[in-house]
Every structure is written in structure tokens, then in C-alpha cells.
Amino acid sequence: MPQGKPSVVPDDGLTTRQRRNRPLVVVHTGIGKGKSTAAFGLALRAWNQGWPIGVFQFVKSAKWRVGEERALRVLGNSGEGGSVVWHKMGEGWSWVQRGLESSEEAAREGWEQVKRDLAAETYRLYVLDEFAYPMHWGWVDTDEVVSVLSDRPGAQHVVITGRNAPQKLVDAADLVTDMSKVKHPMDVGQKGQRGIEW
Amino acid sequence: MPQGKPSVVPDDGLTTRQRRNRPLVVVHTGIGKGKSTAAFGLALRAWNQGWPIGVFQFVKSAKWRVGEERALRVLGNSGEGGSVVWHKMGEGWSWVQRGLESSEEAAREGWEQVKRDLAAETYRLYVLDEFAYPMHWGWVDTDEVVSVLSDRPGAQHVVITGRNAPQKLVDAADLVTDMSKVKHPMDVGQKGQRGIEW
Numbered sequence: 403m404p405q406g407k408p409s410v411v412p413d414d415g416l417t418t419r420q421r422r423n424r425p426l427v428v429v430h431t432g433i434g435k436g437k438s439t440a441a442f443g444l445a446l447r448a449w450n451q452g453w454p455i456g457v458f459q460f461v462k463s464a465k466w467r468v469g470e471e472r473a474l475r476v477l478g479n480s481g482e483g484g485s486v487v488w489h490k491m492g493e494g495w496s497w498v499q500r501g502l503e504s505s506e507e508a509a510r511e512g513w514e515q516v517k518r519d520l521a522a523e524t525y526r527l528y529v530l531d532e533f534a535y536p537m538h539w540g541w542v543d544t545d546e547v548v549s550v551l552s553d554r555p556g557a558q559h560v561v562i563t564g565r566n567a568p569q570k571l572v573d574a575a576d577l578v579t580d581m582s583k584v585k586h587p588m589d590v591g592q593k594g595q596r597g598i599e600w
Numbered sequence: 601m602p603q604g605k606p607s608v609v610p611d612d613g614l615t616t617r618q619r620r621n622r623p624l625v626v627v628h629t630g631i632g633k634g635k636s637t638a639a640f641g642l643a644l645r646a647w648n649q650g651w652p653i654g655v656f657q658f659v660k661s662a663k664w665r666v667g668e669e670r671a672l673r674v675l676g677n678s679g680e681g682g683s684v685v686w687h688k689m690g691e692g693w694s695w696v697q698r699g700l701e702s703s704e705e706a707a708r709e710g711w712e713q714v715k716r717d718l719a720a721e722t723y724r725l726y727v728l729d730e731f732a733y734p735m736h737w738g739w740v741d742t743d744e745v746v747s748v749l750s751d752r753p754g755a756q757h758v759v760i761t762g763r764n765a766p767q768k769l770v771d772a773a774d775l776v777t778d779m780s781k782v783k784h785p786m787d788v789g790q791k792g793q794r795g796i797e798w
Contacts (some may be wrong), residue, residue, distance in 0.1 A: 409681070430634060434777040439641025440634035443668065444796065447637075450667030451795040461674040469648030470641065476678050477671055486728055527795065532786060557798065575789070579632040584776035587624060591612070592774070595621055597640065597649040597725065598757065 425557045426576040431534055431567035434581035441561045442470040442530050448559070449474070449483040453526035455490045456519060457510050459495045460564075462505060464558040466529065468600055487517070501528070509536035513547070534564025537571060548574040624774040629732055629765035632779035634762045639727050639759045640668040646757070647681040651724035655686045656781070658711050658730040660764075662702060665729065666798055673790070682724070687713070705733035709728060713728045732762025735769060747773040 428444070432438035435492070448455050457474065459467060469487050478486030489495055491508050497515060502508045513536070519525060536542040543585055551560060562571065572578050624644070628635035646653050655672065657665060669686050687693055688707050695713060700706045703732030711734070717723060734740040746768055749758060760769065770776050787794070 419639075421638060424785075424790060426793075427794060428796075431782075432780070435775060435778045436628060436634055436638035436641075436779065439644075441641070442644060443634075443637025443639070446640060446671040447667035448671050448795045449796060453795060467646035472648050473644040473671075473681070474677060476680055480664075480678065482674055483671070494670050531699075536611055564771035574786045575631060575783065577796075578781075579634045580780040580782050581634065581779050582630070582778040584629075584770060584778050585629075585773060587622075587774045592622060595624075596644045597651060598626075598775075600623060600645060600731040 423557060424576075426555075426559050427551050428559065428561040428574060429534070429567050429575045429578045430561065430563045431565060431572070431578065432580035432582050433565055434583035435586065436581045437563040437565075438467065438472045438531050440579070440581075441531060442467075442474070443564050444522075444561055445474060445486075445527060445529055446477075447487070449477050449528035451484065451526075453484040453577065454524065455484055455486045455487065455527045455529065456525035457529045457531065458516055458533070459488070459490045459492065460512055460530065461510055461538060462492045462581050469538060471596075487525070506536070506539075506541040509541045513538075519551055520550060520554045520558060520560075523558060526558060528558065528560045530560065530562045530572070533562045534567040534571070537568050538566040542572045544568040547571065608704045621755060622774075624656060625749050625768060625772065626757065626759040626775045626777075627732070627765050627773045628759065628761045628777050628779060629763060629770070630778035630780050631763055633689070633784065634779045635761040636665065636668070636729050639761050640665075640777075642759055643672060643684075643725060643727055644675075645719035646725035647675050647684070649682065649724075651682040651784070652722065653682055653684045653725045653727065654723035655690045655727045656714055656731070657685065657686070657690065658707055658710055658734060660690045667795075669794065676722045690712070690723050704734070704737075704739040710734075711740045717746055718748060718752045718756060718758075721756060724756060726758045728758065728760045728767065730762045732765040732769070735766050736764040742766040742768050745769065753794070755768075765782065768771075 474486045498511050537544045632789045642652050696709050735742045
């Protein structure tokens, strides 16, 4: 139950209004559940504000996120709230015509598109789902990501999910939550199940 | 990127199918962001499965969750996916005709309705948003909650959010994530803002 009251009032010369509307880089990391679900929960708030939302799903599995994708597509097409564009790496990015040689190349192509969209201010909220992995694996240069995010124009919020978020990204982010696993059904042999895992 | 592979295979005499479909008690606790947003993200998956969803919002503030509520109402009324019933303590529970004397009484009334719905198997997913607080404050008896959840019939999933989830609830839950705060904009004087906090 956050009360919206800052614990300190900064001496930054900004008005409350300016401070309120500062665009955020949000990171959901850690080994627990909830990193992506919380990102899509945030997307519901953005949708309610009427914001254009861009989802970039940096995962190859077709099974995960089907619920979120369908829900956000229905919301985006409802005539209420904001619009939703959903980009999936798993099926090959829609804007890439040629075959991609590897997941590494696909991740880089995804990031290139994010950069173009940030420069064009295409969306107001970006969900870069599982994007921590390509940075962690060195496929996408974290320094470049930090630099592009720092210099992005306008009021674009960016949410990045995934385990092992690089420390440089954490340092540069405004809001970072570590989803810590206390207990997980798979630890006691439970299988993943529909409605919960996807 | 969970792979759906359990780390151990239990000697419980259950088939994989039975083990896959075991209903869960999920707890999102900790002081970081993402507890409720992740619960509503889970609700998108439940909606996609066509499940009836019951949300019980155990908070008094009218401002929070407006985005999630509107989105879930649009989804529930879309003619696709599952249904959504949204109960708000802040406006007085809809089934309570008389005035409620206190937040404590309101929280107890909410829990009584959850018990009735669990007994009747009204929903397939219950989002008990901020329900950790009334347990933590002793307004609702944690032992009773644990007992009712353990004995609930059918295949009803229950997600409980809020800081300070009682240890007994954590012990009884199947899946527990602690949302740990690494960094929050309010720490550096940033105000809460629309699209992010609500």
C-alpha cells in the first residue's frame, strides 16, 4: 500500500508535477516467480491511461505468455484504453524478412528495433520481456542499453524482466525489484500448470 | 524462463496429470513493488483459460488498482476468456447492506465471503489483494485462513498479496515469492505517477 509520499524531497529544482511524470526504467529480476506477470500487470495500468504499449518478447518458447498476449490483444482492440503491439522473437520478429541464424542474432535484431522505436517515441510503455538474458549472456551490450535508455526522448517508460539483470542496468534503473523465491511447487515435484505458468 | 521440469519427482502416487492440476495457494509478499501487479498478471492467464475469477480488494484507497480493475472488467465482459467479479472493500462490500464500523470489521466481512465462495466453488482463481495485512494485524485469524485454504474443495487457486505475510501462511502456501526492493524512485524523492503506481 504505497502512499505516494517520497521519503526525501530532492533539491533538484523540479516541480512536483515534473517529478511525478519522470519516465522510469523498471527492472524485475531475481529467481522467483512474478517478474513477467508483474510487468504485464503494469501494462494494465498503462493501458488504462490510454498509452500505446509495445511488448518485445525475448524468449523462444511459444507456450509462455499466451494468456498475457491474448488478454493484451483483446484490451488493445477493445476500443477503450491504449493500443498494444506484441512482438515475438519466438516466431521471428515481424519486421525481419530474412531468416535469423541464431537466438543471439534474433536478440540483437529485437534490440535494434527497440532502439528505433525509442528514437521515434512509438510507445509510452515498453515491456522488454526476458531482455535481461541477452544482456547477461553478452549478446546485447549492456553499456549500450544503458546509454540508449538514459538518452531516450520524451516520457517513455521501459520495463525489463529476467534473471541476472546486469549490475550496470540495475545501477541505471529507477525502480528495481528482486523477485526472491521463498517456495516453489516445482521444488516438491509439482509440474507447471495452465492458468498459473502460462 | 521456467522449463516446467520439477527438480525432484515425488513419491506421492500421483500421475503427472494429477500433479499438474493441483490447485495452488500463492503468496506475493515483501516490501518491493510487484506483489499485486504480479497477481493481476496471473489473472490474465486464468482469464485466458476461461476461468471465473474473483478479486477481493482488501484496501481502502480508491486510487490504486483502477487500471487493473478496468482492464479485468473489459476482459471479463469481452465474450472471450473467463468472467471477472471485482469486490472492493474501499466502497463497502457489495453483499453487505449495513454500515461497517471499521476496517477491521470490513476485512472480516470480506474473509467471510471468501469462505462462502470457496465452499461454493464460485471461482477458479481468487485474488485476495492486500489480504496479508488483516492477517498480520490480527484482524483475521491466520490459523483459520490456513485451515480453510487447506480444506477448500475442487481446483481453486488462491493468490494472496501484501507485506508481512504471516509465517504460518507462508508455511502452508505452495508458491511464495518475496518481492524485495532493490531500488525505488520514492527513495530519491520521486512521486508516484499514473500508469506506474495506479
